[in-house]
Amino acid sequence: MSNEKLLNSRPHFKILDGMRGLAALVVVIFHFMEIIITDFSKIYIAHGFLAVDFFFCLSGFVLAYAYDKRMPGMGLSTFIKLRLIRLQSLVIIGSVLGLLTFLFDPFSNLYAEYGFKQTALLFITSVTMIPYPIVSERYFNLFNLNAPSWTLFWEYVANFMYAVILFKVGKKVLSAMAILAALALFYIGWQYGNLLGGWNDATFFHGLARISFSFIMGMLVFRSGWIIKNKLGLLGMCALLMLAFLIPYRESWSGLVEPLIVVFYFPLLVALGAGAELSDKHHKINKLSGDISYPLYMTHYPFMWVFANYVAVKSPNWEELAWVIPVSVLLLVGFAYLITEFVDFPIRRYLKNKLKAILLQ
Secondary structure, eight states: OOHHHHHSOOOOOHHHHHHHHHHHHHHHHHHHHHHHOOOGGGOTTTTGGGHHHHHHHHHHHHHHHHHTTTHHHHOHHHHHHHHHHHHHHHHHHHHHHHHHHHHHOTTOOHHHHHHHHHHHHHHHHHHTTOOOOOOGGGTTBSSSSSTTHHHHHHHHHHHHHHHHTGGGOOHHHHHHHHHHHHHHHHHHHHHHSSSOOSSBGGGHHHHHHHHHHHHHHHHHHHHTTOOOOBOOHHHHHHHHHHHHHHSOOOTTTHHHHHHHIIIIIHHHHHHHHHHBOOOGGGHHHHHHHHHHHHHHHHHSHHHHHHHHHHHHHHOOOHHHHHHHHHHHHHHHHHHHHHHIIIIIHHHHHHHHHHHHHHHHO
């Protein structure tokens, strides 16, 4: 296989792209809700954080689809470069935004507490994806400038393991690994009452369990040919995805319900989404949803820290929050679109063309 063919992307499963955008939007709304409502049973979208597990499952599926046949001729170095081109620009952008909000938050002055040296270390570790949970005011997040980066840390780990080992591993071994990871998820659910962990130092290894099962299961869905042809379309698939997030949160059952969703329902949704047909009238909104999903996910949280401090300092009433939150969500979506069109896509296009030119020499 030629170097040029190795770099060419395969066609996407289009509706999966659109579903990823909805999941990213759910994460944003969930983060607003958890700041103003501490009782999860009163949050209508209290399982919204499970969108992360959907992302992981989708990632395993897409990586197996895109690279299983190309990996033997590609090599580890080229694979890593391609994944860095795909993911790293937004890691850096999110870190820069996190640094700016850390320095210039009008409702907080954390820089005065941590000073230049620690702030510089926070930024360097954020850009290089090294967990550095030192900010107690931010609950010892692994990445205090941009909290969602914890999922990218595990995404990079999974990508590396895929390129080194997993692309060569057969379905039987993958199935055994998935079963072990599923058992870990059920144990975490039973022990902690939910699957919310992975983002801070105390729950670091919860993230390992979450990525291990969902990423491997996504690979298995693709390799086993579990693509279910259907006519649910974009709206039908998005409605099914929303069901997972809208199930009422109850302490008595969420520790069981959430592992069940992750272990059984999300792989089913990936199989259905891969087999669903996209109608022409939904093509534009589906493409937009897929395009901004990752930028929205990686750029929204620095502003969430500002919002959280605004709530703590100003104690806004519900009438004020009723317009602040919807307007903020719309602005974050618009900002993600601008980042997509004028920063992320151009950078990725430039770097991929440079890599292609090098490999074709």
